[in-house]
Amino acid sequence: MSNEESKPKTPPAVPPPATPPPAAKVGPTAPVTPKPPAAKPAAPGATAKAVPRRSFLNWMTLAWTAFTASMLAAGTATARFMFPNVLFEPPATFKAGFPNEIQAGQVDERFKSKGVWLVRTNFDQWANASGIYALSTVCTHLGCTPNWLEGEQKFKCPCHGSGYYKTGVNFEGPTPRPLERFAISLADDGQILVDKSKKFQAEKGEWINPQAFLKL
Amino acid sequence: MSNFTDRLKTAFKSLSPANVGQYIQESQIYRSIFRVGVPDSDRKRMLVMLGSVFLHLHPVKVRKSGIRMRYTWCMGGITFFLFLVLTFTGLLLMFYYRPTLEYAYVDIVDLREQVPLGIMREIHRWGAHAMVIAVWLHMFRVFMTGSYKPPREFNWNVGVILLVLTLLLSFTGYLLPWDQLAIWAITVGSNMARATPFAGSEGPGSALLKLGDIGFVTSSSDARFALLGGRFVGESALLRFYVLHCVGLPLVAGFLMAIHFWRIRRDGGISGPL
Numbered sequence: 001m002s003n004e005e006s007k008p009k010t011p012p013a014v015p016p017p018a019t020p021p022p023a024a025k026v027g028p029t030a031p032v033t034p035k036p037p038a039a040k041p042a043a044p045g046a047t048a049k050a051v052p053r054r055s056f057l058n059w060m061t062l063a064w065t066a067f068t069a070s071m072l073a074a075g076t077a078t079a080r081f082m083f084p085n086v087l088f089e090p091p092a093t094f095k096a097g098f099p100n101e102i103q104a105g106q107v108d109e110r111f112k113s114k115g116v117w118l119v120r121t122n123f124d125q126w127a128n129a130s131g132i133y134a135l136s137t138v139c140t141h142l143g144c145t146p147n148w149l150e151g152e153q154k155f156k157c158p159c160h161g162s163g164y165y166k167t168g169v170n171f172e173g174p175t176p177r178p179l180e181r182f183a184i185s186l187a188d189d190g191q192i193l194v195d196k197s198k199k200f201q202a203e204k205g206e207w208i209n210p211q212a213f214l215k216l
Numbered sequence: 217m218s219n220f221t222d223r224l225k226t227a228f229k230s231l232s233p234a235n236v237g238q239y240i241q242e243s244q245i246y247r248s249i250f251r252v253g254v255p256d257s258d259r260k261r262m263l264v265m266l267g268s269v270f271l272h273l274h275p276v277k278v279r280k281s282g283i284r285m286r287y288t289w290c291m292g293g294i295t296f297f298l299f300l301v302l303t304f305t306g307l308l309l310m311f312y313y314r315p316t317l318e319y320a321y322v323d324i325v326d327l328r329e330q331v332p333l334g335i336m337r338e339i340h341r342w343g344a345h346a347m348v349i350a351v352w353l354h355m356f357r358v359f360m361t362g363s364y365k366p367p368r369e370f371n372w373n374v375g376v377i378l379l380v381l382t383l384l385l386s387f388t389g390y391l392l393p394w395d396q397l398a399i400w401a402i403t404v405g406s407n408m409a410r411a412t413p414f415a416g417s418e419g420p421g422s423a424l425l426k427l428g429d430i431g432f433v434t435s436s437s438d439a440r441f442a443l444l445g446g447r448f449v450g451e452s453a454l455l456r457f458y459v460l461h462c463v464g465l466p467l468v469a470g471f472l473m474a475i476h477f478w479r480i481r482r483d484g485g486i487s488g489p490l
Binding site: 083089142143159 | 400404441442445446451452
């Protein structure tokens with residue numbers, strides 16, 4: 001308020017603007033408002049209703065801020081456009097038949113197209129039990145899909161030759177880490193339920209997680 | 217009758233190349249297109265260059281050494297020529313190719329087996345390989361002749377972006393045949409986007425962007441996802457790569473090429489010492 005009072009001091013002859021510039025603008029946006037040379041009045045030919053120079057700058061600030069904000073909003077919305085809400089992909093969670101459909105020691109390839117091998121084992125060293133685990137079909141080297149070679153009892157990736165044991169642990173080729181395992185459980189109707197949204201990585205010690213193995 | 221024959225004879229006699237040329241050059245059609253006329257003086261030559269939307273991108277004068285093949289290898293020009301070839305052949309291929317899982321591969325086979333001039337796709341393919349090679353050689357030449365130095369440093373940077381665009385065009389085009397090679401190459405290639413800092417789900421910093429337990433950058437919301445339109449290389453990835461390959465990237469490349477050519481002129485002409 002004290003700022004306002006000091007302003008019309010210089011030219012006493014000119015009647016002060018009928019509507020003084022909005023006082024509220026002075027406080028918070030003080031750095032934006034340039035310190036005017038004391039000798040200069042608002043504008044030479046300014047009528048009472050013209051926007052004075054000081055508040056004009058504030059209007060410009062407001063306009064540019066609004067413009068920038070709207071551009072940012074439009075840009076964000078456009079970027080969001082590239083991320084679809086609905087995916088026409090297989091669901092992350094699916095039922096994979098009954099446990100007794102898989103023999104012990106067998107690699108079940110029925111769900112390979114959904115990205116999962118079901119393996120039943122008599123003993124799993126991480127779970128310390130017998131049961132079924134769900135292996136991801138994505139090679140941990142560069143993301144191709146390996147093949148299960150029954151004769152050699154290993155997963156072999158055709159892209160760069162990475163090899164994995166039946167457990168999913170890597171032993172040859174360029175891959176740096178074992179295959180991932182997915183969360184596996186029993187559904188209410190007794191079928192195996194695989195949840196691909198939860199993955200467990202051996203090198204992080206996650207295979208001991210009870211969700212990563214279906215004890216039978 | 218003989219009068220008419222005589223007049224016809226005189227008319228034919230006056231039909232010398234010079235007269236016809238003059239007649240054409242004085243016609244309104246010609247003058248509306250070519251304002252300056254035959255560029256027979258330095259001033260007219262300059263006006264021709266300035267008055268044409270195509271020529272104004274080029275230098276008015278070129279040093280003799282600047283167009284020596286041994287010096288420039290003409291690699292920039294060859295690159296542009298190949299770009300034009302690829303644009304033209306690509307346009308023709310678009311009349312037959314449908315970017316869907318059902319048709320993509322069979323359309324590519326049909327382009328070879330059923331469509332007349334079955335080498336059209338091969339021209340596009342080999343032209344693409346040649347363009348990548350030409351771009352690298354052009355860059356190599358520019359580097360070895362020191363043509364990246366001021367005042368040409370801006371144009372060097374434009375060129376680097378054009379190099380990246382060329383590689384991206386090559387990358388996106390690689391998926392379109394939709395065979396095993398294409399699918400797995402793009403699977404492997406796009407996995408690199410996972411490692412993008414902050415924007416990739418497995419990249420550095422992306423784990424920081426989360427609110428409580430909910431991460432903002434997951435495999436369903438990262439850079440790779442935006443590129444593929446899904447979590448793996450599927451139908452939407454094919455469509456996105458098709459659009460980028462046929463429209464998006466060529467538009468950007470064409471825009472930058474105009475700047476690139478125009479800056480050659482602004483920055484002291486085709487290579488050579490300043």
